[in-house]
Amino acid sequence: MNITDVKAIPLVRSLDETFFGGTYRITSRNTLVTEVWTDNGVVGQAFGGDEWRYQTEIVRVIEEKFKPLLIGEDVRDVEKLWDRMFYCELDLENRSIHTLDLANKAVQMQAISGVDIALWDALGKSLNTPVYKLLGGFRDEVPVVAIGGYYAKDKGDRELIAEMVGYQEMGLTGVKMKVGRVEVAEDVRRVQIVRKATGPDFVIACDANQAWTPDEAIEFCHRVADLNIRWLEEPVQWYDQLHGLRRVRQAGKIPVSAGQGEISRFGCRDLILSEAVDILNVDVTIAGGITEWRKIAAMAGMLDISMGHHEEPQVAIHLLASVANGLYVEIFPDRDRDPMWYELPVQQPVIRDGYMKVPYESGLGIALNHEVISKYFVNPSEVHNPQVS
Ligand SMILES: [Mg+2]
Numbered sequence: 249m250n251i252t253d254v255k256a257i258p259l260v261r262s263l264d265e266t267f268f269g270g271t272y273r274i275t276s277r278n279t280l281v282t283e284v285w286t287d288n289g290v291v292g293q294a295f296g297g298d299e300w301r302y303q304t305e306i307v308r309v310i311e312e313k314f315k316p317l318l319i320g321e322d323v324r325d326v327e328k329l330w331d332r333m334f335y336c337e338l339d340l341e342n343r344s345i346h347t348l349d350l351a352n353k354a355v356q357m358q359a360i361s362g363v364d365i366a367l368w369d370a371l372g373k374s375l376n377t378p379v380y381k382l383l384g385g386f387r388d389e390v391p392v393v394a395i396g397g398y399y400a401k402d403k404g405d406r407e408l409i410a411e412m413v414g415y416q417e418m419g420l421t422g423v424k425m426k427v428g429r430v431e432v433a434e435d436v437r438r439v440q441i442v443r444k445a446t447g448p449d450f451v452i453a454c455d456a457n458q459a460w461t462p463d464e465a466i467e468f469c470h471r472v473a474d475l476n477i478r479w480l481e482e483p484v485q486w487y488d489q490l491h492g493l494r495r496v497r498q499a500g501k502i503p504v505s506a507g508q509g510e511i512s513r514f515g516c517r518d519l520i521l522s523e524a525v526d527i528l529n530v531d532v533t534i535a536g537g538i539t540e541w542r543k544i545a546a547m548a549g550m551l552d553i554s555m556g557h558h559e560e561p562q563v564a565i566h567l568l569a570s571v572a573n574g575l576y577v578e579i580f581p582d583r584d585r586d587p588m589w590y591e592l593p594v595q596q597p598v599i600r601d602g603y604m605k606v607p608y609e610s611g612l613g614i615a616l617n618h619e620v621i622s623k624y625f626v627n628p629s630e631v632h633n634p635q636v637s
Contacts, residue, residue, distance in 0.1 A: 277585075284318075297362065314336075387569050408441065419601060422452060
């Protein structure tokens with residue numbers, strides 16, 4: 249089970265329409281395919297992330313820095329290999345004197361993530377075992393929520409209701425809808441009509457994408473108090489995460505989810521110990537891969553914090569199924585928002601009665617379509633996207 253090669257393949261696909269969240273817009277779907285080749289004929293393969301600004305550096309770190317450290321090593325030694333990537337000298341001109349220097353650390357962590365997830369896929373394939381079983385196998389299916397409720401020009405109440413009822417008709421458990429782009433009162437009204445249209449049992453969560461002050465977020469919580477909101481995600485602005493989230497959590501009385509931007513277990517630890525979250529939605533493709541995620545999930549479990557996951561259902565399904573404190577897997581039912589998830593895997597996971605079955609094939613259980621990889625491959629030096637937030 250020794251490693252013979254490591255590859256990073258950046259993909260870019262333009263979206264047919266622009267999607268508006270609380271604080272940003274999306275015009276393309278980028279991702280990174282990572283591969284770990286072994287001498288037993290197994291190729292670990294994964295995809296994840298949606299990066300464009302630093303994709304070139306991430307690819308360079310994997311191919312030029314990590315690959316020489318990993319060739320000849322045993323894929324079973326995931327902890328040793330993770331440490332080797334984490335503590336290596338990267339020559340990324342990190343002065344450690346400025347917050348901007350942290351971008352280099354985020355590049356490193358995303359590079360570790362891609363390699364580590366492919367390592368786990370290789371390990372599962374080598375042992376003929378699904379990844380979620382390697383991690384603990386707590387359940388065989390996970391409830392699914394849609395990410396939706398985006399703002400759009402000419403999208404009125406009728407279109408919003410049709411979208412939400414459509415998710416119900418698809419058999420999904422619920423929706424995580426966008427809030428934060430308009431006045432609080434208007435967002436409250438949007439959530440009210442969605443609750444009315446979908447009935448009392450449909451799971452509704454709200455994601456503000458760091459749009460509000462704590463006072464605005466608390467006002468929103470109070471005004472939707474009778475609407476059974478499952479959680480409020482990233483309610484407060486980027487600069488007030490620990491104190492601001494704690495205030496919203498305590499005064500708003502709605503479970504708070506955050507952590508999708510954290511790049512390590514240490515940031516997650518600080519969110520937990522600051523009593524800032526009820527749910528961590530840390531993203532395995534950003535925060536160090538599966539080896540790091542299982543430490544975060546264990547730490548969260550000890551302190552009664554639940555684990556969500558930011559997008560990336562192809563990996564999240566295994567993680568959330570593996571632990572007792574896992575919650576919902578998220579998908580974009582709108583193919584136009586996440587075409588990679590629909591086009592890259594050869595086969596889609598089964599979704600029935602609100603639940604996604606964990607793929608039972610070995611590893612992550614997703615074979616990737618080589619034609620799609622070739623179609624959207626871009627030379628790393630040409631990765632560019634003019635999208636702005
Ligand atoms: Mg979010």
